[in-house]
Amino acid sequence: RREGGKAYVRCGSRASSENTVRVGVLGASGYTGSEVLRLLANHPQFGVALLTADRKAGQPIASVFPHLATQKLPDLIAVKDADFSYVDAVFCCLPHGTTQEIIRGLPNHLKIVDLSADFRLRDISEYEEWYGQPHRAPELQKEAIYGLTEILREEIRNARLVANPGCYPTSIQIPLVPLIKAKLIDIKNIIIDAKSGVSGAGRSVKENLLYTEVAEGINSYGVTRHRHVPETEQGLSDAAHSKVTISFTPHLMPMIRGMQSTIYVEMAPGVSTEDLYQQLKRSYENEEFAVLLGNGVVPRTHSVRGTNYCLINVFPDRIPGRAIIISVIDNLVKGASGQALQNLNLMMGFPENLGLHYQSLFP
Template identity: 55%
Template sequence: MTHKIAILGASGYTGAELVRLIATHGGMEIVALGANSKAGQSMAEVFPHLRHLDLPDLVTVDEIDFATVDLCFCALPHKTSQEVIKNLPRDLKIVDLSADFRLRDPSAYQAWYGNAHAATEIQKEAVYGLTEFYRDEIRNARLVAGTGCNAATGQYALRPLISGELIDLDEIILDLKCGVTGAGRSLKENLLHAELSEGTNAYAVGGTHRHLGEFDQEFSTLAGRPVEVQFTPHLLPMNRGILATVYVHGDPDAIHAALSEAYLSEPFLEVLPFGETPSTHQVRGSNFCHIGVTGDRKPGRAIVVAALDNLTKGSSGQALQNANLMLGEDETRGLMLAPCFP
């Protein structure tokens, strides 16, 4: 069976990544590509690296006949996404890559994103899209809310440790480095080559990054009480990748054993031998996440390092993984591409 697929926001990085992955899937056909700002152009004009693919031209969302679509990926900015999705057919399967349906509490969404949620009735049916932990709910969902790429990385490092009561929940420090594609494709002065290259900087310092809303929601639910991590992201002059270094109080051997056991049967989560730590190079362009654990020179402390590609496992690859479950496909279909190295 071939599933008919639409992608909204196809002119962005995550939209292009979805096209790249679906091209190897074999069970999906892209029948519509929505991109209001570039409507009328071909995908080859917008992304020349995809010119070898037979793809429909970009159109406005209003031009798409969703009656012919089995599943829609929505790769639009937050706020825009909820406005579009609330007007889509209510029987259409949707995987949303924006932030609009990640937070279950509308007041939390307003606090972190600065505007009232415009689709609260639909938000109630959204399933959080961290595949490995919400697999059964995703399989039966109509609307799946993809996680933030930073939020996914931190959760892969920490969820088994929190649920296993292996670490001090009041002493979690998450130091994260991310590539510039995490900021999207819109023109921004601080992302110009002359202003970004040959340097790095921390941003959203002091607990203002929006992905903290996801950490608060997910970690507090796991622990059964409020958990607030210290989180500082840093922007690096690289295109892809996230490297999260997590400092925790707990036994390093027990932490490594817990992560190894939790992810033993997961096709995309690889726990390295104790003492080894990953690089973003090792997962580039893939749907894999590598996790390493090492001890600290201070007894009773451990360092967990997780690496993934923000455009793939952190976003579009995760979205395709979820779509496979929603459509009854093998979860790994179209996603077993090896990382691109060097």
């Protein structure tokens, strides 16, 4: 189909409609960009209008990602060559730093979901401290809404620019925000042991991501200092109306996708594990993608592969007064592209679950 002289391609196989939302994917040759395209293949309202890349600009997407050869998609072009006048919304799947420069140059009519960290931290000086670079679009930071859908749904609906959360902060905040709001846990005594699949680090070549260094081993990284700490503390502190501090250690696991956060908490005096469970049950009983397992079932990354679910459960610790919470997501879906699509659905006035009806690929 052509409009304004440009080809755009509707995803999926359903009949086209004049109301199709024309979506651009900036950074389509990366992991989160290609994951957006996988999800859009089943979206009834969004059509892909534009794909960009940097080094791979000029190539057909199928030569970068053969699994996308089954979809009719535009070729990858450089951002500078893109005509945004025929695009309604963009997923910005670009590296931190680069993103600010590119987003500040985009026209105002676009709805933007930014998957990078560039607009997640409200405090610009905190961004500059943790990301080690000046912020080049502080004026846009003021209008950005943090895209943790289950917590900030109403704000997201009216947003033009959504800062999609990081994968670790998503897996941590979904279980902890309701518990903190209800004052059920000690906000100075939260310990998080988190693990990620290697796709969490993106597709660009890095020595520590070679198969030889990732397979058959576990690598802790960012020990005592990881940039997801301020992001997570910002969200948890909002819930507490007071400064929350966390101990957080991420690990790189020899798996492609998936993320688990095992969270150790001290309960407030008189609070039981059952109270934590009941609070999460009340908070998420009407949520499609935040699911409390119950019955002592242990959440597994295998259960969320390719899905937008966050599976959670709560367990009593052997130490009285303490509890263990386990939360799993797919880092590329609820931790990135799936939550981004959930947010754009809301921003465009659609049900938030459109195009997100996936069960896990198991085994």
